Amino acid sequence: MTARPSHKVTVANRGGRELNVAEGENIADACEQAGIAVPIACRYGGCITCAGRLVSGSVRQPKGTALNKRQSQDGYILMCVAQPKQDCVVEVGVETHTSLYRNPFLGPLK
């Protein structure tokens, strides 16, 4: 038996904690196992509660439907479905949501 390959995920805004996330595992589960509280709700990529920022690296987000193009371009990912493809640096939590939401009546849509 060989261990599944894993990638290092650094949670920048939780003291730079480093997690080993196995291929196929998502970042939210890895955070919870490490005792890092993250917002979480639907666990299938359909709501936006767990959104956080991908600072560097890349992830797969199978079934992740909750983010629109603007939010993705702004670097947001859904931690409950995000599986690292390589070593990543992320920021988690509601404090990262400053540019996640916008009032649709307050400016031209992109």
Place this chain on the structure above:
Amino acid sequence: MSKECCGPGYASPKEAMQADREKLLYTVALYVGTGVEKPDYLATVDVDPDSPTYSSVVARTEMPQVGDELHHSGWNACSSCHNDASKTRQYLLMPGVRTSNINVIDTSDATNPKLHKVISGDDIKAKTNLSAPHTVHCLGPDIIISMLGDADGNAPGGFLHINEDFEIVGRWENDITGMNYNYDFWYQPRHNMMVSSEWGAPNTFMPGFDLEDVGAGKYGQSIHFWDFEGKKIVKSIDMGADGMIPLEVRGLHDPESNEGMFAATLSSNVFRWWKTDDGDFEIEKVIDIPTIDVDGFPVPMPSLITDILISMDDKYLYFANWLHGDLRQYDITDRANPKMTGQVWLGGMLGKAPEVNGVTVQGAPQMIQLSLDGKRLYATTSLFSSWDNQFYPGMKDKGAQMFMIDCDTENGGMSINPDFVVDFGNEPNGPSRCHEMRYPGGDVTSDIWL
């Protein structure tokens, strides 16, 4: 309260109006989207003016899991079982829209509700391919819950049927043909009718509101009339631009009546609906709230009618304009021609009442609940976590509020009660969002008479 011989609730709407004044009020309180990683909870609020803890939260019942997004709730039994002495109104079902869990709360001790059971969202998805539970109604041994999506959060969802032991029976409807989306529903077996409305797919509304999604047809604009016994839609009406996002559906309380009202939230119109003598269904727009041009806004701002209810005597209609920031009262004695008789301002984006009773209002009037005698209207200010964070971003750090409005039931009129405010910004675990409200003994949006 009801006589000892009988089951839950009241023999008639008229009897319900004679009930003792409400002493406790339940509201859901949420931590979703606030940064506090704690479960949502049921807050029990003291609304007895003679009590030393009046106008404060006196109990908090935590859900077992983080992230539910508690939203609406419903009873295991209501006045529809008044003739069944074996039934009691004991359990409040509190669905989590995001987790699809249905938390069943035992309210035998009304001041200290306790968790009884959780129907797991994963089980519901696996057995019925449904998610995102919303409105709960009971009928005899059956409980029906509107579900807004399939297991992956896509439209149109359907209806979940559970039994009185809170076990999943399966899907309630026989045929969902004609339904694009799901949201609220109301039924009246005496007329074999049910009415359901349309929000959008969970995958669309959960992340937040986007006008592009409206343009792409991802929000509802139809209302559906059902053959209640046949469990199938008999007529759907596409209302077009006048009827965008129809949400809360209310029927008149008098079981003889076969009509009611609903609001199209985004279009900000109120419609009247009724069943005709030959069994057809009709609707007509009876109230149209104009949009307002606001400096700096590129598009006119709709009032956004988010909740609507009818007084127990079917005389007054109340609704909340969540963007404009007002609550209104209309005399609907002439059903086709409602007359506005009262209005108050609380928060809102027009800035007409930023501070009320010494508290800065976060959000604006949203969910409302009326006392059985019609004299006190309670209002909370949170809509839905991701939408709150778009329109009223301050709420996530400062919490939502609950207010009480005194209503004149003789001549019409509303005024904000100066002695009542519950600021969920001061909750012990951090600011939370309060949403739908219920009384332990049944209220004007929970009970149906057969």
